[in-house]
Amino acid sequence: MAEKSVNSLSEDEARAELAELAQKIGAANKAYHTEDAPEISDAEYDRLKRRNAAIEAQFPALKRADSPSEQVGGAPAEGFAKVRHRVRMLSLANAFDDDDILEFDASIRRFLGLTAEAPLAYTAEPKIDGLSLSLRYEDGVLTQAATRGDGAEGENVTANARTIHDIPETLKGAPRILEVRGEVYMSHEDFAALNERQAARGAKTFANPRNAAAGSLRQLDSTITRDRPLRFFAYSWGELSEPLADTQMAAIERLNTLGFQTNPLTVRCEGPQEMLAHYARIEEQRATLGYDIDGVVYKVDALELQRRLGFRSTTPRWAIAHKFPAELAWTRLESIDIQVGRTGALSPVARLTPVTVGGVVVSNATLHNEDYIAGRDSNGNPIRDGKDIRVGDWVQVYRAGDVIPKVADVDLSKRPDDAQPYDFPTTCPECGSDAIREEGDAVRRCTGGLICPAQAVEKLKHFVSRAAFDIEGLGAKQVEQFYRDGWIREPADIFTLRDRFGQGLQQLRNREGWGEKSAENLFAAIDERRRIPLGRLIFALGIRHVGENASNLFARSYGTWEAFEEAVTAAGAQEGAAWDNLLAIDGVGTVMAQSLVSAFAQEAERASIDRLVHYLDVQPAERPQTDGSPVAGKTVVFTGTLERMTRAEAKARAEALGAKVSGSVSAKTDIVVAGPGAGSKEKKARELGLEVLDEDAWLALIGA
Numbered sequence: 001m002a003e004k005s006v007n008s009l010s011e012d013e014a015r016a017e018l019a020e021l022a023q024k025i026g027a028a029n030k031a032y033h034t035e036d037a038p039e040i041s042d043a044e045y046d047r048l049k050r051r052n053a054a055i056e057a058q059f060p061a062l063k064r065a066d067s068p069s070e071q072v073g074g075a076p077a078e079g080f081a082k083v084r085h086r087v088r089m090l091s092l093a094n095a096f097d098d099d100d101i102l103e104f105d106a107s108i109r110r111f112l113g114l115t116a117e118a119p120l121a122y123t124a125e126p127k128i129d130g131l132s133l134s135l136r137y138e139d140g141v142l143t144q145a146a147t148r149g150d151g152a153e154g155e156n157v158t159a160n161a162r163t164i165h166d167i168p169e170t171l172k173g174a175p176r177i178l179e180v181r182g183e184v185y186m187s188h189e190d191f192a193a194l195n196e197r198q199a200a201r202g203a204k205t206f207a208n209p210r211n212a213a214a215g216s217l218r219q220l221d222s223t224i225t226r227d228r229p230l231r232f233f234a235y236s237w238g239e240l241s242e243p244l245a246d247t248q249m250a251a252i253e254r255l256n257t258l259g260f261q262t263n264p265l266t267v268r269c270e271g272p273q274e275m276l277a278h279y280a281r282i283e284e285q286r287a288t289l290g291y292d293i294d295g296v297v298y299k300v301d302a303l304e305l306q307r308r309l310g311f312r313s314t315t316p317r318w319a320i321a322h323k324f325p326a327e328l329a330w331t332r333l334e335s336i337d338i339q340v341g342r343t344g345a346l347s348p349v350a351r352l353t354p355v356t357v358g359g360v361v362v363s364n365a366t367l368h369n370e371d372y373i374a375g376r377d378s379n380g381n382p383i384r385d386g387k388d389i390r391v392g393d394w395v396q397v398y399r400a401g402d403v404i405p406k407v408a409d410v411d412l413s414k415r416p417d418d419a420q421p422y423d424f425p426t427t428c429p430e431c432g433s434d435a436i437r438e439e440g441d442a443v444r445r446c447t448g449g450l451i452c453p454a455q456a457v458e459k460l461k462h463f464v465s466r467a468a469f470d471i472e473g474l475g476a477k478q479v480e481q482f483y484r485d486g487w488i489r490e491p492a493d494i495f496t497l498r499d500r501f502g503q504g505l506q507q508l509r510n511r512e513g514w515g516e517k518s519a520e521n522l523f524a525a526i527d528e529r530r531r532i533p534l535g536r537l538i539f540a541l542g543i544r545h546v547g548e549n550a551s552n553l554f555a556r557s558y559g560t561w562e563a564f565e566e567a568v569t570a571a572g573a574q575e576g577a578a579w580d581n582l583l584a585i586d587g588v589g590t591v592m593a594q595s596l597v598s599a600f601a602q603e604a605e606r607a608s609i610d611r612l613v614h615y616l617d618v619q620p621a622e623r624p625q626t627d628g629s630p631v632a633g634k635t636v637v638f639t640g641t642l643e644r645m646t647r648a649e650a651k652a653r654a655e656a657l658g659a660k661v662s663g664s665v666s667a668k669t670d671i672v673v674a675g676p677g678a679g680s681k682e683k684k685a686r687e688l689g690l691e692v693l694d695e696d697a698w699l700a701l702i703g704a
C-alpha cells in the first residue's frame with residue numbers, strides 16, 4: 001500500500017502510526033540484539049526508523065515516551081529528531097569595550113525611562129564557551145533535552161544528556177514545568193585526555209574543547225557520549241509553570257539549590273563600574289579556571305524589568321556579552337585566492353602558513369575586499385596607516401570567537417624586496433565575465449549572474465544551508481557534485497530530482513556511488529522540506545541584503561507567500577503606495593527594499609523563483625502572541641510625550657502585539673496615540689479622520 005505523505009497525516013493517524021512503528025521497531029530490535037535473529041532487512045528497519053523520525057518531526061507533541069528515536073544501541077540512528085522550543089532559545093548581543101557597556105546601561109535606562117542616578121542592578125557571570133542546551137523537567141522528571149539549533153527548533157539529544165553527570169534526572173521541589181537552560185562544556189583536563197585517547201586509537205582529535213563538547217553531545221550513539229566527560233552550567237530558563245524568583249540572581253541560586261551547577265563567579269553588580277571590575281577579575285582568573293570562557297555576560301537583575309525590556313529579533317535587550325579581546329598571531333601570507341559568492345562578490349582569501357591562534361590552527365583568513373588589501377576603507381581613508389598587503393608579507397591574523405579569522409595588520413620591516421602590490425582582478429576568475437564595482441559598493445562583483453557557475457553553486461549552497469532549506473544529506477559537497485553533473489542547476493531542480501533520477505540511476509550509481517538506499521534517503525529528506533515556513537523560503541532565495549532576520553520580518557508582515565509576492569511585485573516601480581508600504585516595515589531600508597524588488601523584477605530570476613514555488617507548500621508565518629490581539633496588523637503612530645513608558649518601550653510592546661509602528665501619519669495609519677505636546681501629527685490624524693487615542697486609552701485597548 002502506498003504510504004501517506006507525512007504532511008497529510010491527521011493527528012489521529014500519526015498517533016496510531018507512531019504506536020505501530022514503536023511496536024515494529026521494538027520487535028525488530030529485540031530480534032536483532034537480544035535474539036541475534038533479525039526478522040526484517042536492514043533496509044526495511046531503516047525505513048521504519050526514518051518514517052518514525054519524520055512523523056515525530058511533524059508532530060513533536062505526539063512523540064511517545066518509548067519513542068524508538070530515543071533508543072540507542074540499535075541499528076545506526078537516522079539523525080536526531082527535531083524539537084520545537086516552546087520558548088525560543090536566544091543568543092546575545094556582543095560588546096567589545098568599556099564604552100559599549102556604558103552604552104548598554106544607558107540604553108536600558110532610556111528604554112525604561114530611568115535617570116542616570118536611579119538604582120539599576122545587573123548580574124555578571126562568565127560566558128562559557130560551549131554549546132547551549134535546554135532541559136525540560138515535568139513534575140520534577142527530566143523528559144527532554146534539546147540543542148539550540150536555529151533557536152526555534154533544535155535537536156533532541158535526551159538520551160545523551162542523561163549521560164551527563166551534572167544533569168539531574170529528577171528534581172525535588174521544582175515547578176511542575178521547568179525548562180533549565182545552560183551550557184554544555186568540557187574541561188581542559190578532560191579535553192586533553194580525550195584527545196590522547198582518540199590519538200592512541202587513531203581516531204580523530206578535536207581542535208578545542210568546544211568542538212569536542214559539541215561532537216560528543218551530538219553523537220547518535222549515547223554510549224559514546226557516556227564516555228566523554230561533559231559538564232553543564234545552568235544560567236537561564238525557558239518555559240516555567242511558575243516563576244523561579246524575582247531576580248536573576250535569586251533564580252540562579254534557586255537552580256543551584258535544585259541540584260544544578262551554576263557558575264561560582266556569578267555576582268550581582270550595582271552598575272557599570274562594578275560590572276567592569278568583575279570583568280577584570282574574571283579575565284585575571286581566565287587561564288586558571290580549567291575551562292574555556294570567551295567573555296562576561298551581564299543581565300538586568302530584576303526579572304520584572306527583563307520582562308519589560310523584552311527582545312529584539314534574536315537577542316534580549318536586557319543582556320549583553322562582553323567579549324574578551326580577540327587572539328592574535330603572526331604568519332606569512334602565501335597567496336591570495338579570489339572566491340566568488342552567491343551575489344557575485346569577489347572575496348579575497350588569504351592563504352597562510354598555518355599558525356595557531358587561540359588554540360585553533362588557522363590557514364585561511366579573510367581579506368574583505370580590494371580596498372582593504374590596498375590599505376584604505378570604502379571612503380578612501382587610510383587604514384593600517386595606509387599600509388597595503390602583499391603576497392609574501394608577514395601578517396597578523398586575528399580570531400574572535402566563532403567568526404572567520406581576519407588579516408589585521410602587516411609588518412613592513414619583514415616585507416620581501418620583490419613583493420608586488422596586489423593586482424585585484426577585474427574579471428571573474430570563475431566565468432570570465434567583467435567584474436565591476438558599482439558606485440558606493442565596497443566590493444567588486446561578477447556580472448555573469450546565473451551563467452557564472454560559482455554564483456549558481458553558491459546560491460544553491462545557500463539554499464540548502466541550515467537556516468534555509470536544511471535538507472539532510474544535501475550539503476555543500478553534494479550540491480557541488482550535482483551541479484557539476486548537471487543534475488541540479490537551480491533550486492527547483494532539487495524537487496524534481498526523484499523523477500529524473502529514476503532514469504539516470506544506473507549512470508549515477510556507477511560514477512558517484514549513490515545507491516538506491518542513499519538516494520531514497522535523500523528523496524525522503526527533500527520531500528520533508530516541500531513544506532517550508534515562509535521566512536525560511538524568503539531567506540533561501542539568497543537575495544542580497546535580505547538576511548535571516550529581514551526574511552522573518554517580511555514573513556511576519558505579509559503572512560503568506562502570495563501576499564508577499566504580490567506586495568513585492570507591486571512595489572517594482574520603486575515608488576507609489578506599494579513601495580511606501582514596503583519601506584514602512586520597521587527594519588526595512590531603501591537598500592534592502594531595492595534589492596528585493598529588483599530581484600523579483602529580473603525576468604530570469606523571477607522565473608526561477610516561480611518554478612521553485614510551484615513544488616512547495618509554503619507555510620504561512622506564525623504571528624506569535626498576537627492571537628486575539630486588538631492591534632495585530634494595525635499601523636500605529638506614537639506622537640507627543642508618553643507619560644507611562646518611554647517611546648521605545650511603547651513601540652516594542654505594540655510590535656510584540658503584532659502592530660506595525662510607523663513614524664509618520666498617512667491614510668494607511670490605523671491608530672494615533674497622542675500624548676501632551678503632540679503637534680502636526682495629531683492634527684493631520686484628525687484631518688484624516690483617524691482614530692486618535694490618549695495614552696491611557698491606548699493602554700486600556702492593549703489590556704496593559
Ligand code: IVH
Nearest residue numbers: 090091092125126127128132183235297316
Ligand atoms: S544567557 C536569553 N549566559 O552564549 C539569554 N548565555 O552568544 C540566553 N552562553 O546562546 C543566554 N555562557 O549558548 C547566557 N552565562 C551565560 C552564557 C551564555 C555562555 C552562550 C549561550 C548563548 C551564547 C550567546
